[in-house]
Structures are given as structure tokens and as C-alpha cells.
Amino acid sequence: xxxxxxxxxxxxxxxxxxxxxxxxxxxxxxxxxxxxxxxxxxxxxxxxxxxxxxxxxxxxxxxxxxxxxxxxxxxxxxxxxxxxxxxxxxxxxxxxxxxxxxxxxxxxxxxxxxxxxxxxxxxxxxxxxxxxxxxxxxxxxxxxxxxxxxxxxxxxxxxxxxxxxxxxxxxxxxxxxxxxxxxxxxxxxxxxxxxxxxxxxxxxxxxxxxxxxxxxxxxxxxxxxxxxxxxxxxxxxxxxxxxxxxxxxxxxxxxxxxxxxxxxxxxxxxxxxxxxxxxxxxxxxxxxxxxxxxxxxxxxxxxxxxxxxxxxxxxxxxxxxxxxxxxxxxxxxxxxxxxxxxxxxxxxxxxxxxxxxxxxxxxxxxxxxxxxxxxxxx
Amino acid sequence: xxxxxxxxxxxxxxxxxxxxxxxxxxxxxxxxxxxxxxxxxxxxxxxxxxxxxxxxxxxxxxxxxxxxxxxxxxxxxxxxxxxxxxxxxxxxxxxxxxxxxxxxxxxxxxxxxxxxxxxxxxxxxxxxxxxxxxxxxxxxxxxxxxxxxxxxxxxxxxxxxxxxxxxxxxxxxxxxxxxxxxxxxxxxxxxxxxxxxxxxxxxx
Numbered sequence: 001x002x003x004x005x006x007x008x009x010x011x012x013x014x015x016x017x018x019x020x021x022x023x024x025x026x027x028x029x030x031x032x033x034x035x036x037x038x039x040x041x042x043x044x045x046x047x048x049x050x051x052x053x054x055x056x057x058x059x060x061x062x063x064x065x066x067x068x069x070x071x072x073x074x075x076x077x078x079x080x081x082x083x084x085x086x087x088x089x090x091x092x093x094x095x096x097x098x099x100x101x102x103x104x105x106x107x108x109x110x111x112x113x114x115x116x117x118x119x120x121x122x123x124x125x126x127x128x129x130x131x132x133x134x135x136x137x138x139x140x141x142x143x144x145x146x147x148x149x150x151x152x153x154x155x156x157x158x159x160x161x162x163x164x165x166x167x168x169x170x171x172x173x174x175x176x177x178x179x180x181x182x183x184x185x186x187x188x189x190x191x192x193x194x195x196x197x198x199x200x201x202x203x204x205x206x207x208x209x210x211x212x213x214x215x216x217x218x219x220x221x222x223x224x225x226x227x228x229x230x231x232x233x234x235x236x237x238x239x240x241x242x243x244x245x246x247x248x249x250x251x252x253x254x255x256x257x258x259x260x261x262x263x264x265x266x267x268x269x270x271x272x273x274x275x276x277x278x279x280x281x282x283x284x285x286x287x288x289x290x291x292x293x294x295x296x297x298x299x300x301x302x303x304x305x306x307x308x309x310x311x312x313x314x315x316x317x318x319x320x321x322x323x324x325x326x327x328x329x330x331x332x333x334x335x336x337x338x339x340x341x342x343x344x345x346x347x348x349x350x351x352x353x354x355x356x357x358x359x360x361x362x363x364x365x366x367x368x369x370x371x372x373x374x375x376x377x378x
Numbered sequence: 379x380x381x382x383x384x385x386x387x388x389x390x391x392x393x394x395x396x397x398x399x400x401x402x403x404x405x406x407x408x409x410x411x412x413x414x415x416x417x418x419x420x421x422x423x424x425x426x427x428x429x430x431x432x433x434x435x436x437x438x439x440x441x442x443x444x445x446x447x448x449x450x451x452x453x454x455x456x457x458x459x460x461x462x463x464x465x466x467x468x469x470x471x472x473x474x475x476x477x478x479x480x481x482x483x484x485x486x487x488x489x490x491x492x493x494x495x496x497x498x499x500x501x502x503x504x505x506x507x508x509x510x511x512x513x514x515x516x517x518x519x520x521x522x523x524x525x526x527x528x529x530x531x532x533x534x535x536x537x538x539x540x541x542x543x544x545x546x547x548x549x550x551x552x553x554x555x556x557x558x559x560x561x562x563x564x565x566x567x568x569x570x571x572x573x574x575x576x577x578x579x580x581x582x
Contacts, residue, residue: 103568104568104569104570106568106569106570107568107569145569146569146570146573149569149570153531156531157531157535159492160490160491160492160531160535161491163491163492163494164491167491167494169496171496171497173497173539173542173543174489174491174496174497174539176542177489177535177538177542178491178535180538181531181534181535
């Protein structure tokens with residue numbers, strides 16, 4: 001996976017950018033507010049057709065005083081060269097693949113694969129469950145682009161079901177239909193997530209030992225939210241990853257036991273939209289018991305393991321977008337990060353920084369200076 | 379509304395059409411102004427006529443001028459098979475194939491709780507009435523219902539709902555197939571359709 005050229009027009013404050021990046025390391029240096037993160041955001045947008053900044057509207061992506069932003073990149077993957085383009089106007093985004101309009105996004109997803117690591121990821125374990133669900137979903141999406149459509153369909157069913165729960169009429173047949181649909185889509189998502197965790201767990205364990213302490217035992221597990229008024233489910237979720245009938249039965253039981261609670265609260269209280277990850281170090285919860293250093297090491301290990309997982313299981317190296325992470329990591333962790341990056345045999349990386357000397361890379365490097373929306377090689 | 383000038387009134391009325399914004403509505407309004415008065419008279423009476431004369435078929439809820447639509451009146455059609463569609467345009471599309479010789483039932487929408495559309499807002503009751511032969515219903519009992527709602531999330535939910543109501547009545551319920559378009563190229567078929575086509579493959 002290689003970004004061979006990137007052209008941006010009127011994207012946020014980047015009015016005109018033409019870059020032919022290095023195939024290994026690209027450092028974007030500059031003061032805050034000059035456009036470094038916007039550069040990474042543009043690459044992300046060419047992959048996911050949305051921003052990594054939450055709740056971003058189209059208008060804010062377009063340079064002041066202009067009607068549309070154009071993002072274009074030449075990418076190489078598996079020997080194929082493709083030109084991807086996203087036009088952003090206030091009314092919406094249009095995607096082109098080799099000059100042809102893409103009508104169905106599910107056909108486009110997977111053309112550009114990126115993994116991001118930014119300051120907000122440091123709080124992935126301290127934030128709410130949605131942060132951790134997003135981590136899992138992004139990792140699955142990179143390997144299985146169809147997952148995006150599955151998740152969207154699930155969201156739609158969920159909205160319908162919640163509308164039914166809020167409504168006053170009760171039609172048993174109608175509820176049965178939406179229960180059936182809910183279980184169908186939820187089971188698919190759940191199985192994908194359980195499968196991910198199953199294969200991700202050993203990679204994380206290995207990574208954490210390598211960068212922190214070989215004597216530590218890490219554990220990461222998928223936690224299914226259960227109705228607060230009922231006893232939890234028994235048995236291991238891990239065993240259900242290949243047992244479709246078992247997953248459906250579990251969800252069915254969850255819906256049955258939460259019936260009263262969801263009628264009271266007016267929304268669906270169990271399902272993939274409520275689940276979480278639990279993380280422990282030597283058996284103790286990372287979120288509450290780990291020291292600051294252990295905590296950051298764990299997060300760094302999660303990100304490195306995410307990349308390693310994709311490389312080992314699916315044999316491709318995603319483009320890495322690292323946004324000013326060195327300022328959030330201590331010296332030791334920063335060194336581990338760059339040891340890992342240099343140790344990879346291949347893989348393109350984009351790193352933003354305010355201080356070039358934070359970036360412990362000397363070879364295979366292109367440095368760009370970002371100032372007032374201009375990106376120039378130096 | 380009445381206090382505004384006639385042109386603004388017309389533009390406002392026209393811009394209520396789906397897909398017509400204020401700019402197009404303005405163009406249409408000035409077109410009407412430019413044409414001779416006969417055009418406006420014809421258009422006005424055509425609009426009134428369609429509302430006054432066109433109603434729903436008492437049996438299948440298709441649009442019709444009489445009590446029964448042309449298809450339900452046609453004695454050569456097979457009344458034991460009913461194809462359920464979302465809308466009249468969908469009915470016309472299937473009629474266009476010339477291959478379906480049964481009768482139809484038009485729901486005029488799909489179930490969508492989010493938009494407040496439930497079974498009672500569609501013509502589901504009329505469909506169920508057709509399953510139990512009564513004095514004013516057809517004499518031969520229905521043996522198969524083909525559910526031809528779109529393969530969208532809402533169309534699928536509607537199909538499953540109908541299945542729940544119809545199956546206990548002992549009637550065969552089928553769903554239209556979805557997959558790779560005939561004459562189309564496999565490589566240009568979208569991923570969702572293709573993966574479903576693989577999952578729902580059939581023996582040869």
C-alpha cells in the first residue's frame with residue numbers, strides 16, 4: 001500500500017498541495033495551526049470518505065471563499081496503480097476511482113488502507129466505550145471493507161427498533177420482525193468483533209512484553225453489555241466466534257431479558273452498539289489501576305499490535321498516519337515506537353511534529369515544512 | 379397563502395413536487411404564463427380529473443377509474459397467485475415483462491417505524507381479506523403470494539412482516555430473487571449484491 005502522489009485543492013487551509021511522498025517516512029514539521037493535521041486528514045478522507053475529526057460537516061472541509069475541495073491521490077497496491085479522488089462540496093462528497101464516479105461506496109472502501117495514531121488515542125482506554133468500539137471497528141474495516149455496510153445496516157435497523165420502542169402501539173408481529181432483523185445484523189457484527197479479538201489478543205500480548213516488560217501479562221476481552229436487571233450471560237464469548245446459532249441464541253436471550261428495561265427507557269439496551277472492551281495488566285483493570293507509564297505503554301502496544309495484526313493476518317502494510325504522538329509519549333515509549341517503525345520491512349508512514357528532533361528517524365526520510373497552508377519539501 | 383400574488387402562489391404550489399426546487403418551479407410557472415390560456419385550462423382540468431376519477435381498486439389497491447382495476451377485471455389472469463409490490467410504478471415494471479399472469483396487491487409504501495409508517499398505514503388489511511374468500515371476494519382461494527418489495531432494509535422488513543401474517547393462513551409465500559443482473563458483467567456488480575448472490579447460489 002503506497003501513496004505515490006497527493007494533490008489537494010482548497011482543502012481546509014491547504015489551498016494547493018502537490019506532493020510525491022517518500023515510500024517510507026514522511027515528516028511534516030511546523031508550528032501548531034499551520035495545517036499539519038489537515039494533511040493527514042486529507043489522506044484519511046481518501047480512505048474512509050469521511051473525516052477522522054468527529055462530527056465534521058462538509059462546509060468546514062472547504063477552503064474559505066471556495067465552493068469545493070478536491071482531493072486526489074495516486075495509490076499503488078498489489079502492483080495496481082489507481083487514482084482516487086474525492087470532491088467535497090457543501091451538498092456532499094463525490095468519489096471517483098480512475099476518473100469514474102463511484103456510485104456505491106462499498107465498492108470503493110478498501111482501495112486505500114490507513115491506520116491513524118493521534119493524541120486522542122492516548123485516551124482510548126480512559127474515554128467511553130464508544131472509543132474502544134471504534135478502535136475495533138476500524139481494525140475490522142481495514143481488512144473487511146464490507147463491514148462498513150454491515151454496520152450501517154445495523155444502525156438503520158437499530159433506529160427503527162428504537163422508534164418502535166418509543167412508539168405507543170404494540171404490534172407483536174412487527175416487533176418480531178425487527179427483533180429478527182436486529183439479531184441477524186447484530187450477530188454478524190458480534191462474530192466479526194469476536195474473531196478480531198481472538199486473533200488480536202496474542203499479538204497485543206507479545207507487543208506489550210516487547211515494549212514494556214516481559215513479566216507482564218496483558219488481557220483484552222470483548223465485553224457484552226447485558227440488561228442491568230438480569231444476571232449476565234455465562235460461558236466464554238470467545239467460543240461463540242464461529243458459532244452463529246450460539247450468537248443468535250445469546251442475543252435472543254438478551255432481548256428477552258431486557259424487554260422490560262428497554263420498554264421503560266425507549267431504546268435497545270443490548271447489542272453491538274453498547275458493548276465494550278476490557279483490558280487488564282496482571283489481572284488488574286488498566287483503566288483504574290495502571291500507572292500513567294503502563295497506561296500509555298498499553299495504548300501504544302494496542303496501536304502497534306493493530307498494524308502488526310493487519311500485516312501478519314492479511315499480508316498488507318497499511319499507510320500509517322501519526323499525528324504529533326511523540327509529544328504525548330514519554331522518552332522510552334517514543335523510542336519503542338520508532339524502533340518498531342524502523343524495524344518494519346516496508347510500509348509508508350506520515351508523521352506530524354512540532355519538533356523534528358522528537359522524530360527518531362534518519363534514513364529513508366523526506367521532510368516537509370508546513371507553514372500557513374503551504375507544504376514544501378526541505 | 380391567498381394574500382400573496384398569483385405568480386408566487388403558483389411557484390409555491392409547484393415547488394411542493396418531489397425533485398422540484400424553487401428555481402425549477404419558477405421556470406415552470408413562467409412557462410405557464412407564456413403559453414395560451416388553453417394550456418392552463420387543460421392542465422388544471424387534468425389535475426382535477428386525476429384526483430376526482432382515480433381511486434384505489436377495491437381488490438388490489440392498484441390505481442383505477444372504476445371499482446376494480448383492469449388487471450383484476452381481466453378473467454384470463456390467474457387469481458390464485460398474488461404479487462405484492464410497494465407502488466404502482468413497481469407494478470408497471472413487472473407488468474412490462476409480460477411474464478407474470480397472476481394478480482397484484484399494491485401496498486403504497488413500506489414499513490418504516492423511523493418515519494412513523496406502520497402496517498396500518500399500508501394496505502395490508504386488504505391483502506389479508508383476500509386470503510379469506512368472502513361474499514364479495516373472488517371464488518378461487520389464493521395459493522401463492524410473491525413478495526416483491528425492494529431488497530432494501532425497509533423492503534426486507536416489510537417482506538418478513540407479511541410472511542409472519544400469511545404463513546399461518548396456509549398460503550405459500552415466496553420472495554423475489556436478487557443477484558447478478560442478466561447480461562451484466564460480474565466484475566461490475568456491486569459487492570453487496572455479489573456476496574448475496576454467492577450466499578444464495580442454487581444447484582444446477
